[in-house]
């Protein structure tokens with residue numbers, strides 16, 4: 001089954017972007033569902049925005065995107081890229097969570113996430129994934 005990777009950016013609503021409890025809730029459900037659906041990815045929060053990569057089979061990715069578009073915890077979901085991929089980039093995580101580290105902020109260069117190019121979004125998320133694989 002061919003794999004696809006979708007990357008989007010959205011604006012957090014209310015506490016969703018800042019509250020650790022709200023983010024933990026999202027991650028808990030995401031891990032459970034994504035494991036079930038063989039989806040992997042990473043979620044990055046920065047400046048009241050979410051940047052998320054999701055990888056998996058077309059139907060599973062699309063089903064999640066439908067749920068995400070209806071989720072009131074964020075609005076203004078903008079697709080940055082949607083491509084077939086040869087291999088997973090975030091294969092270790094049902095849904096990894098990264099906070100914007102100084103190195104990532106440098107990568108982002110304080111650029112508005114909604115204006116980020118697909119290539120840069122991938123680079124930022126790849127850096128987030130490398131961070132997740134480092135020992136704590």
Ligand SMILES: Cc1cc2nc3c(=O)[nH]c(=O)nc-3n(C[C@H](O)[C@H](O)[C@H](O)COP(=O)(O)O)c2cc1C
Nearest residue numbers: 026029030033034050052064067068071073074095
């Ligand atoms: C920024 C953000 C990222 C999310 N990421 C995922 C995800 O990767 N997987 C997932 O199943 N739900 C994710 N959700 C939650 C979904 O929108 C939805 O609430 C959930 O999938 C419903 O699951 P349930 O039917 O098991 O309650 C995310 C929500 C937000 C706001």
